[in-house]
Amino acid sequence: MTLRAGRSFQALILALMGLYLLSRIWNGNILLYINQRFVVLVFLAGLCLVVLAQFLYAERLEENNNREVLADSWKLNLWWLTIPILIGFLIPARPLSPSAVVNRGVSMDAPLSARIEDTASLLSLSPTERTVLDWIRLFSYSEDIQQFVGQPVDVTGFVFSDGRLSDSQFMVGRFTITCCVADATALGMIVEYPGFAVLKEHSWVRVQGTIDLLERDGRLFPMILAKSVEAVPQPEQPYLFP
Amino acid sequence: MWSKTKELTHHQTNPVNQTGAGRLLRSLPIMIVVIGVVLAGMTRLQQVFNWQNGIVVAITEGVGNFSAVFLGIFIEAAPFLLMGTLASGLVEVIFTSAELGRLLPRNRFLAVGLGSVLGLFFPVCECGSIPLARRLMSKGIPVPVGIAFLLAAPVINPIVIASTFTAFGNSLIFWLRFALTLFIAIGVGLLFLFEPDRSRILRPASAGTFHAFHLHYDHEGDPQSLYFKEKIKKMMVVAADEFFEMGRFLVIGALLAALMQTIVPQQWLLSLGQGPVLSVIVLSLVAVLLSVCSTVDSFIALAFSGTFSTGALLAFLVYGPMVDIKATLMYLRVFRRSIVVLLVLLPWLLTLIAGVAINLWVR
Numbered sequence: 226m227t228l229r230a231g232r233s234f235q236a237l238i239l240a241l242m243g244l245y246l247l248s249r250i251w252n253g254n255i256l257l258y259i260n261q262r263f264v265v266l267v268f269l270a271g272l273c274l275v276v277l278a279q280f281l282y283a284e285r286l287e288e289n290n291n292r293e294v295l296a297d298s299w300k301l302n303l304w305w306l307t308i309p310i311l312i313g314f315l316i317p318a319r320p321l322s323p324s325a326v327v328n329r330g331v332s333m334d335a336p337l338s339a340r341i342e343d344t345a346s347l348l349s350l351s352p353t354e355r356t357v358l359d360w361i362r363l364f365s366y367s368e369d370i371q372q373f374v375g376q377p378v379d380v381t382g383f384v385f386s387d388g389r390l391s392d393s394q395f396m397v398g399r400f401t402i403t404c405c406v407a408d409a410t411a412l413g414m415i416v417e418y419p420g421f422a423v424l425k426e427h428s429w430v431r432v433q434g435t436i437d438l439l440e441r442d443g444r445l446f447p448m449i450l451a452k453s454v455e456a457v458p459q460p461e462q463p464y465l466f467p
Numbered sequence: 468m469w470s471k472t473k474e475l476t477h478h479q480t481n482p483v484n485q486t487g488a489g490r491l492l493r494s495l496p497i498m499i500v501v502i503g504v505v506l507a508g509m510t511r512l513q514q515v516f517n518w519q520n521g522i523v524v525a526i527t528e529g530v531g532n533f534s535a536v537f538l539g540i541f542i543e544a545a546p547f548l549l550m551g552t553l554a555s556g557l558v559e560v561i562f563t564s565a566e567l568g569r570l571l572p573r574n575r576f577l578a579v580g581l582g583s584v585l586g587l588f589f590p591v592c593e594c595g596s597i598p599l600a601r602r603l604m605s606k607g608i609p610v611p612v613g614i615a616f617l618l619a620a621p622v623i624n625p626i627v628i629a630s631t632f633t634a635f636g637n638s639l640i641f642w643l644r645f646a647l648t649l650f651i652a653i654g655v656g657l658l659f660l661f662e663p664d665r666s667r668i669l670r671p672a673s674a675g676t677f678h679a680f681h682l683h684y685d686h687e688g689d690p691q692s693l694y695f696k697e698k699i700k701k702m703m704v705v706a707a708d709e710f711f712e713m714g715r716f717l718v719i720g721a722l723l724a725a726l727m728q729t730i731v732p733q734q735w736l737l738s739l740g741q742g743p744v745l746s747v748i749v750l751s752l753v754a755v756l757l758s759v760c761s762t763v764d765s766f767i768a769l770a771f772s773g774t775f776s777t778g779a780l781l782a783f784l785v786y787g788p789m790v791d792i793k794a795t796l797m798y799l800r801v802f803r804r805s806i807v808v809l810l811v812l813l814p815w816l817l818t819l820i821a822g823v824a825i826n827l828w829v830r
Binding site: 235238239242246249255257258259263266267269270273274276277280281283284299301302303304305306307308309311312313315316317319320321322324325327328329404405406407408 | 493496497499500503504506507508510511514528530531532534535536537538539540541542543545546549553700703704706707710711712714715718719721722724725728729730731732733757758759
C-alpha cells in the first residue's frame with residue numbers, strides 16, 4: 226500500500242465515522258447509546274472527524290507519498306477502526322434489552338446516579354407523571370415518605386421477578402444511563418399484583434395503581450398496589466436519564 | 468531520507484511477525500470484521516423473517532446488547548480521544564523539543580508534583596491522557612513528570628472532580644479519592660527518577676505513522692519556522708495518525724468490555740468478595756474489567772456503595788482510572804513491556820494497601 230492510498234483510506238474511515246455519529250444524532254438513535262448531556266460533545270466530534278478527513282484527503286497528494294509504506298501495524302489500525310463503523314451501520318440499532326438485567330442486577334434505592342437532594346421539582350410533578358426514577362428519588366431523599374402513601378401511580382417499565390419477592394409480587398424496572406450504556410443500571414419498584422403469573426418476564430408493561438410501603442430489612446420501600454397491568458410496546462426511549 | 472525509510476521497513480519485518488502467533492494477531496481484526504458481518508446479517512434476517520426460535524432470539528438479543536454496549540463505550544470515548552490527540556498535535560506544532568522541558572521548575576520533586584496536577588489544565592480522560600503524555604515526554608518533559616501526569620490526569624481534572632462531588636458530596640470518599648490518586652501518581656513518578664535512561668522506559672517512537680510523517684517535514688526544520696497554515700495541517704495530520712494508533716486500543720478495549728458485560732453476570736463478580744481485604748481486590752479488578760470512563764465511575768461506585776466497604780469503593784475509584792483494559796493496551800504502545808507491568812502492578816499494590824488500611828482503621 227502506498228502512503229497515498231493509506232491516507233485516502235484514513236480519510237474514508239474518518240469521514241464515515243464522523244457521518245455515522247452525525248447521522249445517529251440526526252435520527253435520534255444516539256440516545257440509545259449515551260446520556261443526552263453528551264450529545265453536543267459527540268456532535269462536535271463528528272464535525273471534527275469530517276474536517277480531519279478533509280485534511281487527510283488533501284494530504285494524500287503531498288510529495289513523497291508514492292513511497293511504499295508502511296508498517297504492518299499502520300495498516301492494521303485501519304482494519305481495527307472499521308469495526309465500530311461496521312457494527313454501527315450493519316447491526317440494527319437496538320437499545321439494551323430488558324434481558325440484560327439478569328447480568329446487571331437491580332437497585333431499589335438510594336444508589337442513584339444524580340444525587341438531587343432537592344425534591345421540590347419532583348414534588349411539583351403530578352403523581353401520575355412521575356417515572357420509576359422519580360419515585361425512587363423521592364423515596365430516597367424525602368424526609369416524610371408517609372405523605373406518598375395512597376397517591377396514584379402510572380409508570381411504564383419492564384417486568385422482572387426476583388427470588389426474594391412473594392408469589393404475587395414482581396418488579397417493574399427501567400435502565401438508567403448516566404454516561405453510556407456500559408454503565409446502565411436497572412432501577413425497580415416492587416408491584417403487588419395477584420395476576421402476575423400471566424405476565425411474560427422482561428416484557429414491557431404499564432402499571433397503574435396506588436403507592437404503599439413495604440418493610441424489608443428494617444427499611445421502607447415503595448410498593449405499587451396495582452389496579453391494572455397492561456402489556457405495552459417498548460417505549461421510544463427505553464432508558465431514563467438522571 | 469530514503470535510508471531512513473528502509474530502516475523502518477526493516478524494523479517492521481521482525482521475526483515475531485513471521486510466527487504463527489504473529490500471523491494470527493494480524494488476521495484478528497479481519498476475522499472480527501467477518502464474524503461481525505455474519506452476526507449482523509443474522510440479526511437482520513431474524514428481523515425480516517421474524518424467527519421466534521429460542522436460540523436465534525437469544526443470539527440476536529446477545530448481539531444487540533453487545534453492540535449497544537460496544538457502541539456506547541466507543542461513541543462516549545471517541546470525542547475524548549479526539550480531544551487528547553488534537554491537544555497532542557497542538558503541543559507538537561507549538562513547542563520545540565527543548566522548550567517544554569525548560570518551562571518546568573528545576574526542583575525535580577516540584578516538577579513531578581506539577582505533572583500530577585497538570586490534568587487541571589488539560590481536561591482529558593484516560594483515552595486522551597496517554598497520547599498527550601507521550602507527546603509531552605517526546606518534547607522534553609522528563610519521564611517521571613510524564614508518568615505522574617499520566618496516572619493522575621484522568622482523576623485530577625475539573626470534570627471528574629465535579630462528577631465525584633455530585634456523587635459523593637463533601638465526604639471522606641471524595642477527599643480520599645484525590646489524595647490517594649495524587650499520592651500514588653507522585654510516588655510512582657518519583658520512582659522513575661532512578662532510571663535516567665529514557666530509552667529503557669519508552670518504546671522507540673513508534674513505527675510507521677510518525678516517521679512517515681516526520682520525514683516529510685524534517686527538512687523544514689523546527690516547528691517555529693513553519694507557516695501558520697502548514698502548522699494547522701501538521702497538527703491535523705499528527706492528530707489523525709494518533710487517533711488511528713490509539714483508537715485501535717479503544718476498539719479492542721471496548722470489544723472486551725462489551726463481551727465481558729454481555730457474558731459475565733455482575734452479581735457473580737460481586738459475590739466473590741466480601742470482607743476488608745477481598746472486597747478491595749475484587750472491586751479493583753471489577754474496575755479494570757468494566758473499563759468505564761473516569762468521568763462516570765463515581766456514579767457506578769455509588770451503585771456498589773450498599774454492598775461494599777469504603778476501602779473497596781476507593782480502590783475502584785483510584786485504580787480504575789489509572790489502569791483498565793483499554794489503558795493497558797495503550798500503555799503497551801508507549802512503554803516497554805517491563806515498564807507496563809510495573810505501571811499496572813505498582814499502583815495496584817499501593818491501592819490495595821491503602822484500601823485495606825482504610826477498611827481496618829478508618830471505618
